[in-house]
Every structure is written in structure tokens, then in C-alpha cells.
Amino acid sequence: MTNLPLATSFLQSESFIYVLYIIAFALFIQGLRGLSGPTGAVRGNRIAAVGMGIAVVATLLNPGEGNWGLIALGIALGVAVGVPAARQVKMTAMPQMVALFNGVGGGAVAIIAWVEFRNHGSTYGSHLALRTFESGPFVEHAIVRTGALPTYVAIFSVFAAIVGSVSFWGSNIAFGKLQEIIPGRPISLGSAQQIVNLVLLILALAAGIDLVSGAHSELLFIGMLIVAALLGNAVVLPIGGADMPVVISLLNAFTGLSAAATGMALNNPALIVAGMIVGASGSILTNLMATAMNRSIPSIVAGGFGGGGAVEGAEGAGEHQGTVRSTSASDAAIQLAYANRVVVVPGYGMAVAQAQHAVRELTKELEARGVEVSYAIHPVAGRMPGHMNVLLAEADVPYDQLKEMDDANPEFQRTDVSLVIGANDVTNPAAKNTPSSPIYGMPILEVSDSASVIVIKRSMNPGFAGIENELYFDPKTSMLFGDAKSAVSEITAELSAL
């Protein structure tokens, strides 16, 4: 049992490489710790990037490494696509960007599993396993040379293939919806949807089990990838735009777990740790988003929001229909100018209209007049976790003016004017008052506690959930109809003319 590779070069020894991987994942964790506040976050991100650089270098040090030209080609392609995309993407398009990156990650995992299978298929007990075990921290040449690849390697690999394929296609559909290539409305097979999903899941699992237990058929493997791809489509297509924050988080968790599984199959600690952290992050976000909508994750995955329940809600809304008071930009400006405290409640409408800069201009004008301004942000406002915060940060809104829901709600009682910009369901009092409402129980921003409310909205159309908003019929609410950006700009103009 002589470990010749160990002796030849220290830098290429498996232990040294292993230590580099440990440093890499330690830096990932340290980097993410920086994200606990805005001050350390930039540094944290760069620390994680350094960790990534170390992990890549460690891998390239591997004695068996080859195909340098192709590696350079792949990296060059990735840089050519990734760098301009990251530099040029608009902040309003961040949800699409994250969905796309997510999909790409899932795709990489699925491809890696496929190539692994292509190698195991002919020679069960591949060179990869040989090499990994040969000079690793554990000495076990004999077992690998004589026997097959351990079953668990095949299990993790097949798992990674299924989950990677689901998240590749799911994320691409999510991207298509967010980019409005595909309609954002739920597209579903109706009641058959859940059965179809279940059948696809069972088919994928059956193929996986067959492969793990020794079916050396690449056709079956490709079939499994395709079934998983169909499943990814079938799960995300029926999901409506308002549920996107949950879906994106869930797909994020999936890609993370698939990377961890790849790490288990390749016996690579950096992959395992990084994958699990991403998986944990995605799971936490999924849970937060689902809680903020008062919906269970299974019910979101099972089908769109815009279905049966929402129609009932719209009909039920007839009961409390009163008069809607419409206002003008000049009246709104006067109302805001004489307020002591104004809370801005942004929603997806602000993102669509790209109104964040206009909003910032308005609040600057108000602050110049001595009005105290803050922003109340619902966790699911927009299309992904933290969407509104990024837009407002882009427009230079100070971090400490951005209030999370729990901090914002007690403040509404001493607020003179709540300015709702393109937010709908997250302000609907029906979530508190109307047990029959489909959104009953969902935590909301309690804007109706404030002395008066101005709602900037395109029209009286209900939001994505298809539910009438009681807030609009409240006597203290006035509606300013129009595109968020032009409406806000008009108010600002009126305000400076006062």
C-alpha cells in the first residue's frame, strides 16, 4: 500500500487538496455570516468568492486532471455569458436572473450525473472511484478494484440527476413566466394536474431505482431525465405570478440539495457543504414565504392560486362594495405635504412600472419638508424574497428606512398617510376580517390602521389572487389611478409647486 502520488508532489497530494476544500467551505460559511447585516455583506460575498476560487484551484491540482483545452473552453463560455448578464441586468429583472442562474445550476448537476452514469455504465467501478479512494484520507484500494462502485454512489448520483433536471426545467419555466415569455397566469391541466404530477414522480423514481439496482441502460437514464424534465414543467407551469417567491425559493433549495448529492457521489466535501448550505437557505426562504402567504408549501406546489377559491372570493366581495373615492395628484400632494409621518408600501406594481427612483424622489421631497418617511415591506411583495428592498436600495433609499412587516405594523397607528404603490393582496384587510376569503389568515401590512391611505393603482382590477380588496372601499382610502411611475412623478411635481 504505497501511496506514490502522495510522495511525488505535496501540492498534488490528496490531503493537501482536501485541506484546500475545507478552507473553501469554511470561507463559504464565513462569507454568508457577513450577510447578517448590510455593512459586512459586500465583504462576505467576496470572502465566499475567494473560497470558490480556492475550491476550483484545488480541483485543478488533482493529479489526474486533463482535457485542459475543453476546461478552458467551458470556463470561457461561462464567463462570456455570466459576466455581461450580471453587469447589465436591471434590478427590476432580478427575479428572472435568479431563476435563470438557478436553472443553470440544476442543469449542471443533471449533466454531471449523466456523464457519471455514462462511465459507470460500461465499467461499473469507475476510474473516478479508484482515483478518489487511492490516495484519499481513507486507504481502501482493494475494495474498489475488486468490487463494484458502492451502491450509495449510484443512489446519490441518480437523485442528483432527477432533482437537477426538475430544477433546471422548473427554473426555466419560472424564468419564462417572470420574463413574460410565458403567461404569468397559472397554466394547468385542472384537476388532472395532481395525478399527472404524481405519475411523473413515480415514473422518475421507478427509473431511478431500476438504474441503481443495475440496469445498465443509458436510454433508461435519458428517459429518467426527460420524465424529471416533464415533472419540472408540470410543477411550475400551474403556479401563478404571486406564488413566485415560494417557487423560486423552493427551486433554490432543490438545486442546493442536488449539489450536495453530487458531492456525496463524488466524495467531495466542498460540494457537500456548499450544497447543503444552499439547500438550507432555500428551505428557510421557502418556509418564510409560505408562512407570509399563510399557505402550505404542498398546496402551492399542487396548483395555482387563481383557481376556484379566488372566484368565490371575487363574488363574495360584492357584499362590502361601497364607493371608491378617487383622488388627483395635486390632492394627494397636499395630503402628503401636511402629514407628519408617511409610510410607503411598495408592491409588484412599483417593480413593473420601474417606479423606485420616482418614489425616492417623492420621499426626498417630503423629507425636505420635514415629513418622516419609512417603507413597510411585506415579505412576499414582488416576485422573490427581498425584491422590494433591492429596488429601493438601488434608488438610494437608506437601509434603516426599510421596515420589515413585524416592525412596520405597530407604526401604522401613528402614521398620517400610508402611500400604497402597486401593492394589493398584502394590504387586504380581508385577510384579517373575512374568514371566507381565500387569503384569510395571511399576515398583512395593516395600512388601514393609519389615519388615511392613498393607493396608487392602474385600475380597480383585483391582484394576482383575483380577490377584491376591501381597503379600496374604506372611507379613509383614496385611489389615484395610473401607472405607478407617472403617478408618483406627478405627485412630486405638484409637491414642489406647493
Place this chain on the structure above:
Amino acid sequence: MILASILTTNLAILVLAGFIGFVVISKVPNTLHTPLMSGTNAIHGIVLVGGLLLFGLAELDSFSKALLVIAVAFGTINIVGGFLVTDRMLEMFKSRPKPKASEQDSAGEGKPGTDGKAGS
């Protein structure tokens, strides 16, 4: 027995990493959730390592090689794209003038103003 030791060691890493992930990520405020997602996208780019490892295999046919080029490209997109876009976003969160007075100083310099007027 020996095989179990690799599996169990890796499982231990897996489980511990999961717990650490939960603890660390729980401390990220809602405000930073979008950069968190793009940042974890970048970290997910670690799958690049998987692609690179497989490139070290002796017996790769051309189809496998083509697949791996795609996998490496995908992983690289994740890494460079993810870290860059996260950096861009976090810089926006960082460049905060803290006291209210200084905010108004910076009020004039904005391109945001022209944006606002364009809309009206």
C-alpha cells in the same frame, strides 16, 4: 466496514453542514434576501468542481466531453454571474448615508431624478 467509513464521514459532513446552514442563514434579515438568493446561486456554482473532476477521467467519449463542457460553462455562469450580481446589489445596500442631513446633500446628484421626470 471501511466503505462505511467514507459514507458515514460524508454523511456527518452533510448533516452538520445542514445545521450550520440553517443557523447562519436564519440570521440574514428579510431585506437582504434577494442578495442571499443570488449569493447562494453563486455558491451553488461549486458544481463546477464536479464537472472538472469528471474531466480528469481517463475514458471519456466525445459526447461525454461535450456534455461536460456545457456543465463547466453552466457552473462558471453560476459562479461569476452570481458573485458579480450579488456584489452589485450589496454595494447598493452599503452606500447608505446614515444621518438624514447627508441624504439631502446627495439628493441633487441623482440620475434617478431624470428617470422620474421621464415617466411623467
